[in-house]
Amino acid sequence: MKGLLTILRRSPRAAFGVGLLAALLLLALxxxxxxxxxxxxxxxxxxxxxxxxxxxxxxxxxxxxxxxLVYGARLTLLIGFTAGLVATAxxxxxxxxxxxxxxxxDEAINVLINVFLVLPGLPLLIIASAFLRGGGVWSIIxxxxxxxxxxxxxxxxxxxLALRNRDFVQAAIVSxxxxxxxxxxxxxxxLAGLIAAGxxxxxxxxxxxxxxxxxxxxxxxxxxxxxxxxxxAQARGALLQGAWWWVAAPGLCIALLGxxxxxxxxGIDEVTNPRVIHEARATRVLRRNRAAPQAEPALExxxxxxxxxxxxxxxxxxxxxxxxxxxxxxxxxxxxxxxxAGESGCGKSTLAFAATRLLDAPGVVFDGEARLAGxxxxxxxxxxxxxxxxxxxxxxxxxxxxxxxxxxxxxEQVYDAMQAHGVQDRGRLEARxxxxxxxxxxxxxxxxxxxxxxxxxxKQRVVIAIALALEPKLVVMDEPTTALDVVVQRQILQEIxxxxxxxxxxxxxxxxxxxxxxxxxxRIAIMYAGEVVEExxxxxxxxxxxxxxxxxxxxxxxxxxxxxxxxxxxxxxxxSLAQDIPYCPFFERCPNHLPGTCDVFxxxxxxxxxxxxxxxxxxxxxxxxxAYAAD
Amino acid sequence: xxxxxxxxxxxxLTLWVAVTLNFILPRLVPGDPVGAMIARYQGKLDPSAxxxxxxxxxxxxxxxxxxxxxxxxxxxxxxxxxxxxxxFPTPVSEIIAQAAPWTIGLIGVCTVLAxxxxxxxxxxxxxxxxxxLADALPPLALFLNSMPYFxxxxxxxxxxxxxxxxxxLSGGLDPFLTPHSPTWWVSLLRHATLPAxxxxxTSAGGWLITMRNNVMGVMSEDYIAFARAKGLSEGRIxxxxxxxxxxxxxxxxxxxxxxxxxxxxxLTETVFSYPGLGLQLYNAVTNLxxxxxxxxxxxxxxxxxxxxxxxxxxxxxxxxxxxxGKAA
Numbered sequence: 001m002k003g004l005l006t007i008l009r010r011s012p013r014a015a016f017g018v019g020l021l022a023a024l025l026l027l028a029l030x031x032x033x034x035x036x037x038x039x040x041x042x043x044x045x046x047x048x049x050x051x052x053x054x055x056x057x058x059x060x061x062x063x064x065x066x067x068x069l070v071y072g073a074r075l076t077l078l079i080g081f082t083a084g085l086v087a088t089a090x091x092x093x094x095x096x097x098x099x100x101x102x103x104x105x106d107e108a109i110n111v112l113i114n115v116f117l118v119l120p121g122l123p124l125l126i127i128a129s130a131f132l133r134g135g136g137v138w139s140i141i142x143x144x145x146x147x148x149x150x151x152x153x154x155x156x157x158x159x160x161l162a163l164r165n166r167d168f169v170q171a172a173i174v175s176x177x178x179x180x181x182x183x184x185x186x187x188x189x190x191l192a193g194l195i196a197a198g199x200x201x202x203x204x205x206x207x208x209x210x211x212x213x214x215x216x217x218x219x220x221x222x223x224x225x226x227x228x229x230x231x232x233a234q235a236r237g238a239l240l241q242g243a244w245w246w247v248a249a250p251g252l253c254i255a256l257l258g259x260x261x262x263x264x265x266x267g268i269d270e271v272t273n274p275r276v277i278h279e280a281r282a283t284r285v286l287r288r289n290r291a292a293p294q295a296e297p298a299l300e301x302x303x304x305x306x307x308x309x310x311x312x313x314x315x316x317x318x319x320x321x322x323x324x325x326x327x328x329x330x331x332x333x334x335x336x337x338x339x340x341a342g343e344s345g346c347g348k349s350t351l352a353f354a355a356t357r358l359l360d361a362p363g364v365v366f367d368g369e370a371r372l373a374g375x376x377x378x379x380x381x382x383x384x385x386x387x388x389x390x391x392x393x394x395x396x397x398x399x400x401x402x403x404x405x406x407x408x409x410x411x412e413q414v415y416d417a418m419q420a421h422g423v424q425d426r427g428r429l430e431a432r433x434x435x436x437x438x439x440x441x442x443x444x445x446x447x448x449x450x451x452x453x454x455x456x457x458x459k460q461r462v463v464i465a466i467a468l469a470l471e472p473k474l475v476v477m478d479e480p481t482t483a484l485d486v487v488v489q490r491q492i493l494q495e496i497x498x499x500x501x502x503x504x505x506x507x508x509x510x511x512x513x514x515x516x517x518x519x520x521x522x523r524i525a526i527m528y529a530g531e532v533v534e535e536x537x538x539x540x541x542x543x544x545x546x547x548x549x550x551x552x553x554x555x556x557x558x559x560x561x562x563x564x565x566x567x568x569x570x571x572x573x574x575x576s577l578a579q580d581i582p583y584c585p586f587f588e589r590c591p592n593h594l595p596g597t598c599d600v601f602x603x604x605x606x607x608x609x610x611x612x613x614x615x616x617x618x619x620x621x622x623x624x625x626x627a628y629a630a631d
Numbered sequence: 632x633x634x635x636x637x638x639x640x641x642x643x644l645t646l647w648v649a650v651t652l653n654f655i656l657p658r659l660v661p662g663d664p665v666g667a668m669i670a671r672y673q674g675k676l677d678p679s680a681x682x683x684x685x686x687x688x689x690x691x692x693x694x695x696x697x698x699x700x701x702x703x704x705x706x707x708x709x710x711x712x713x714x715x716x717x718x719f720p721t722p723v724s725e726i727i728a729q730a731a732p733w734t735i736g737l738i739g740v741c742t743v744l745a746x747x748x749x750x751x752x753x754x755x756x757x758x759x760x761x762x763x764l765a766d767a768l769p770p771l772a773l774f775l776n777s778m779p780y781f782x783x784x785x786x787x788x789x790x791x792x793x794x795x796x797x798x799x800l801s802g803g804l805d806p807f808l809t810p811h812s813p814t815w816w817v818s819l820l821r822h823a824t825l826p827a828x829x830x831x832x833t834s835a836g837g838w839l840i841t842m843r844n845n846v847m848g849v850m851s852e853d854y855i856a857f858a859r860a861k862g863l864s865e866g867r868i869x870x871x872x873x874x875x876x877x878x879x880x881x882x883x884x885x886x887x888x889x890x891x892x893x894x895x896x897x898l899t900e901t902v903f904s905y906p907g908l909g910l911q912l913y914n915a916v917t918n919l920x921x922x923x924x925x926x927x928x929x930x931x932x933x934x935x936x937x938x939x940x941x942x943x944x945x946x947x948x949x950x951x952x953x954x955x956g957k958a959a
Contacts, residue, residue: 013769013770111641111644114641114645115641115644115645115648117886117887117890118645118886118887118889118890118935118936118939119645119648119649119890119932119935120889120890120891120893120894120928120931120932120935121890121891121894122890122891122893122894122895122897122898123893123894123897123912123927123928123931123932124649124652124928124932125894126897126912126916126924126928127652127653127656127924127925127928128656130916130919130921130924131656131657151887204777205891208777208779211779211781211782212779212780212781212894212895212898215779215781215898216898216901216913216916217916217917218916227779230779230781230782230785234785239785239788239789239793240793244786244789247782247785247786247789248786250782251778251779251782251783251785251786254777254778254779254782255774255777255778255779255782256774256777257777258773258774258776258777258778259770259773259774259777261777262773262776262777262840263770263773266769266773269844277760277847277850277851278850278851278852278855278856278859356860358856358859358860360856385862386862386863386864387862388862389860389861389862390860390861390862391862394860394861395857395860397853397856397857397860402852402853402854403853403854403857404854404857405854405858405871405872405875405876406854406876406950406951406952407875407876407879407949407950407951408871408872408875412871416858416861416863416867416871417861417862417863420861420862420863420864420867421862450951450952450955452951452952452955453955463857466861
């Protein structure tokens with residue numbers, strides 16, 4: 001019930017669909033109130049035009065068409081809903097059993113589903129009804145359900161298969177719960193949206209099939225449904241008599257009913273299946289034009305390659321803005337390896353994507369600037385941005401399964417990055433591609449492979465090779481090795497480091513693995529709740545972590561790579577990023593917090609020793625002024 | 632198992648199911664099917680037609696059900712579908728041979744057109760999300776796709792053939808024309824326009840929604856984010872990254888929707904009295920011409936299955952993963 005309300009609130013289309021459906025249902029329920037006439041009474045003049053006593057005129061037999069329409073809604077809806085329910089029940093039972101029992105059962109059910117999917121439904125329906133004629137409405141419902149269940153079963157099976165491999169279902173199986181309980185209590189609730197969608201699809205199929213059968217005279221044409229109305233209209237030559245409304249009204253009602261079903265479906269999909277869409281446009285920048293942004297004094301020499309200043313970014317949600325990155329100032333020197341660490345959800349990836357204008361909607365930059373070699377990336381238009389991307393900076397994404405386009409050869413995906421930036425000569429492209437593959441340690445013949453033929457580690461190397469293709473000055477790496485096993489991880493990191501030293505590029509390396517950063521980085525910045533709370537040279541941070549959060553983070557990590565679960569080492573949770581945090585964001589979890597200070601004022605980040613800055617009242621009494629607070 | 636072999640085995644299995652359903656359905660009628668039919672014809676049936684019926688159902692040999700079943704399978708393999716009752720004594724296969732080209736021509740061409748048009752609009756609707764026209768397309772498509780085929784056909788017929796005689800009221804050709812002459816072609820196209828319009832308008836909406844969903848799914852994949860980060864041009868992302876991947880699930884959807892489209896098209900034929908299989912099926916149903924009815928069903932099932940198989944083969948060409956047997 002709550003789910004339904006959410007869908008209605010979030011999807012205007014679904015709300016419209018439900019409204020339409022409710023109107024048609026009311027039409028059926030309130031039929032006796034809406035018309036004084038019986039739908040089968042032949043007491044009126046024949047072929048009367050619409051208007052007056054007969055809203056939609058009368059039939060060739062002198063029946064009131066409006067009465068037939070409202071009473072016809074009853075049986076039409078009954079057939080639609082019942083057949084939809086029966087088909088959904090069959091489809092759900094078979095789909096879930098296939099997924100739950102797996103093996104031979106799954107194989108057999110899958111073949112059965114495929115057989116019924118490709119059997120042409122309506123011809124089969126026609127034949128079946130021709131033989132089962134005279135069985136009345138129920139035989140029609142049964143036949144429709146038996147030909148219409150396969151589509152829902154197919155979708156459910158594949159989703160349930162994915163669900164079965166999820167942890168909570170596995171846990172239930174291991175703990176010895178009965179299959180029925182697992183299917184009904186654990187799996188079914190998670191598939192509710194899909195089952196509902198399946199129901200509405202088959203209900204639509206049922207209504208259309210009934211209409212088709214009735215129109216062919218196969219149904220029980222003595223009953224009043226929208227389908228049989230059209231049958232009689234056609235049989236009596238309604239159109240030849242010019243009584244188009246006799247045909248138009250029931251058909252329109254069917255189309256509207258179908259649209260209502262489809263809209264509800266559309267809404268369910270929109271809400272239960274939200275997707276981040278990687279759109280072709282660049283991240284939206286909402287900052288106001290401040291006077292003379294370049295007036296600020298040049299930073300300390302040497303001039304940084306990347307200068308992020310007072311950057312605030314986050315997401316616009318229906319519940320209000322979420323500020324995932326809060327007034328972050330950070331710079332990267334040429335040739336520097338900067339590590340960015342923090343627990344999940346601290347805003348480190350959002351920072352990297354916002355600064356490089358790759359944050360997808362609903363992500364936005366609220367304020368601040370990000371200068372790459374003096375050029376403000378946040379001020380570029382999409383065309384300028386496209387030219388700068390990859391040539392001046394590139395990104396290495398997390399090694400996901402789908403990071404490479406599955407239908408194109410690797411070669412084409414290495415080439416196109418260079419082609420997009422002006423390298424057109426085949427010979428040069430090929431030579432460079434081979435060079436890159438040698439650089440990251442993959443055999444050249446994998447250029448001819450497709451992504452699915454590569455292992456996770458090899459895919460990640462390909463991505464790194466592509467990132468280095470145009471020798472950009474800056475490479476941002478977002479957890480590039482998290483998904484890989486430790487041995488491969490180490491190899492790749494060593495290669496990255498070697499390449500960096502050889503080419504003199506800067507790297508921003510994002511991870512939650514602090515021990516890894518200590519080993520690799522020149523400098524490390526620690527993020528917490530959207531803010532950089534501490535920044536220091538790597539060895540100094542390791543030797544003398546100052547912020548209580550950094551200290552806890554160090555303590556939470558075993559010195560070598562450990563199982564991922566071990567990092568749950570700090571009790572409590574970070575504050576919600578949907579609210580303003582005008583105090584130290586860590587004070588609730590901080591063992592050393594100063595009551596009356598940390599929970600009232602916000603500490604400013606201050607350089608306490610050379611190159612080592614920290615935002616904590618334990619180290620500096622400086623209070624941060626919220627100069628760039630939310631507008 | 633190689634992908635195509637697996638698909639072929641499923642095709643054979645489906646065909647067998649269709650054939651067997653065809654065998655079982657008449658036997659579900661209470662009593663002797665032939666007796667029931669004779670009763671329905673109330674003595675108007677030619678005695679030789681009765682014999683033909685018995686022959687068609689294998690009821691003449693007194694073997695058990697299994698014997699009848701194998702006799703039936705044997706006859707099918709020899710292409711012997713029996714004789715039509717409604718148009719006695721024409722063999723059913725002859726009627727089908729005459730009607731099939733009309734249906735294949737009409738439905739084949741229209742389905743291809745509808746797929747191309749619907750998919751193009753679906754791609755546009757997803758790619759330009761947020762623009763008024765692109766956002767108005769899906770609800771419109773849902774409405775068009777929910778219309779009963781025959782209803783839209785009737786309205787077109789009323790408006791464009793009956794009210795204003797832009798197009799002919801029925802049939803597939805004007806009589807007495809020299810085949811393949813210019814006037815013959817014009818007549819052919821004029822007769823096909825309204826049925827074609829019906830099929831395209833009512834089915835393109837479904838393809839639009841399918842394609843839109845696929846494109847949205849693809850646009851949420853990581854490789855699109857990566858392609859964007861690479862600074863590729865919009866055209867290249869759209870063509871090589873979005874479209875190439877979004878087309879793949881459309882192929883699967885195509886196979887599933889084909890049966891439905893064919894079913895709808897049959898109704899369209901009856902409205903326009905278009906001389907194809909749909910009209911023959913309708914006539915067979917109204918005349919209780921069971922042998923013809925069943926043969927048409929088998930023929931349509933076979934055609935849909937073959938079309939499906941061709942689509943599966945194309946899928947394998949487009950998706951390297953399927954070629955390597957990694958995913959289906």
